[in-house]
Amino acid sequence: MSEIYRASTTAPVNIAVIKYWGKRDPKLNLPTNSSLSVTLSQNDLRTHTTASCSSSYPAEDSLLLNGKPQDVSGARTQACFRELRALRKEVEARDSKASKLADLPLKIVSENNFPTAAGLASSAAGFAALVRAIANLYELPADPTELSRIARQGSGSACRSLFGGYVGWEQGSSADGSDSKAFEVAPASHWPNMRAVILVVSAAKKDVSSTSGMQTTVATSSLFASRASETVPRRMKEMQDAIKNKDFETFAKVTMMDSNSFHATCLDTYPPIFYLNDVSRAAIKMVEQINTAAGKIIAAYTFDAGPNAVIYYLEENEKAVAGVFKTLLADKDGWSGERGAAVEGNYEVAEK
Ligand code: PMV
Incomplete structure (x- = not known):
């Protein structure tokens, strides 16, 4: 044998x-x-x-x-x-x-x-x-x-x-x-109270793969060049400083702005790529409302090449962020039933 x-x-x-x-x-x-x-x-x-x-x-x-x-x-x-x-x-x-x-x-x-x-x-x-x-x-x-x-x-x-x-x-x-x-x-362990909640809008496979999406964006988007050469290098520095200083407001603002910038280059691609849908946009509004109600930035959304929202927040704001999403969205169309659960779970940051 x-x-x-x-x-x-x-x-x-x-x-x-x-x-x-x-x-x-x-x-x-x-x-x-x-x-x-x-x-x-x-x-x-x-x-x-x-x-x-x-x-x-x-x-x-x-x-x-x-x-x-x-x-x-x-x-x-x-x-x-x-x-x-x-x-x-x-x-x-x-x-x-x-x-x-x-x-x-x-x-x-x-x-x-x-x-x-x-x-x-x-x-x-x-x-x-x-x-x-x-x-x-x-x-x-x-x-x-x-x-x-x-x-x-x-x-x-x-x-x-x-x-x-x-x-x-x-x-x-x-x-x-x-x-x-x-x-x-x-x-x-440096910033252990960071949490994420993932809102599964759709568990379906994405229609434009990241590889083909990237190729078309690089080839056709007029916003792409400045994102790659100016915006991201500046934000990489801001983000690393925010993490080092455990500055959640900056972390969150840069996270949201970078997600917006990435999806803007997708929309600016020809033919356009739409990863976000109406439910994703409702999640963005909800984060804005949560932050307005708190009087400071306590939640940040980000979206990859699909409609699902990932919301970052600190553990001490669990109720005001994940709690609000759970109660407000559980019975809303698009957040439950066939298209996925309202809230998939709360996630901690992993140690290696
Ligand atoms: O690793 P890939 O080829 O699946 O590309 C991932 C691209 C994004 O998820 C949209 C962004 C990222 O940095 O993870």
């Missing part, structure tokens, strides 16, 4: 407060701007992945996601497999006693505990978990920065899910992407 080698891991979802939108190199997933996110707690939204390899497996690598076979022949998944195998080969070349795993077929089994491809950053947790599970299987050094460089090639935003807490992704300038990696802005 041939041996089966196996390793498992989980990776959490991250939600960007400064959005990545635009690729300067689509093959290597090199972005046109740096970005910054908050990693949510592992207990809530996460991908669990087991990677195994064996000479007894069918020759082709395979990936099951939520029980369904996925195509692994795509360039992104292949790039991750290739890079990880190359690193394993180095281990095997150095240590003659190391088992020869790099050439064995891989079997990857992943489970998400949230809707896939609904603007809930499923690919981020997915590729982060895939890369770390294989790295564990191959007994590679688990340096999150190095693994982030590999996960980035699977899905750009995945590089940020290898760190907990507050995470940046430096766009880098090299042509080979060696300097386009995630970095820790602050651990979760």
Whole structure:
């Protein structure tokens, strides 16, 4: 009987407060701007992945996601497999006693505990978990920065899910992407009372994938160039300062303005891309009302490439933010029933 080698891991979802939108190199997933996110707690939204390899497996690598076979022949998944195998080969070349795993077929089994491809950053947790599970299987050094460089090639935003807490992704300038990696802005423990609530407007798959959306935005939006070259670099700095100083009002304002800016470039794309819907816009209004009632900014909305709202707030404002959403929206059309739950849960920031 041939041996089966196996390793498992989980990776959490991250939600960007400064959005990545635009690729300067689509093959290597090199972005046109740096970005910054908050990693949510592992207990809530996460991908669990087991990677195994064996000479007894069918020759082709395979990936099951939520029980369904996925195509692994795509360039992104292949790039991750290739890079990880190359690193394993180095281990095997150095240590003659190391088992020869790099050439064995891989079997990857992943489970998400949230809707896939609904603007809930499923690919981020997915590729982060895939890369770390294989790295564990191959007994590679688990340096999150190095693994982030590999996960980035699977899905750009995945590089940020290898760190907990507050995470940046430096766009880098090299042509080979060696300097386009995630970095820790602050651990979760630095600002532990940050919370997020996710309003699932729709659990359906998004109609414009982020990859194709980005390409058209870069090619056609007149707002895009100033966003990438001026707005985002300024906001990256403001956001890092806000996190360092635990300044929620600035954190929230920059988060909301950056979400607006990203969705403005989508609307400015030709043909236009609409990720937000009427229910998303109602959530924006509700956040404005909550902030007006509080007399200061205590809640911030942000939307990825889909209609679902993520609202950041501090734990002490739980009642005034998450509580208000729960009571006001529970019986409103669009927030319950078939189109998704009113409030999916409250999420803490994750430690790595
Ligand atoms: O990683 P991708 O290719 O799925 O792109 C994600 C893009 C956004 O979620 C909209 C923004 C971000 O920075 O996560």
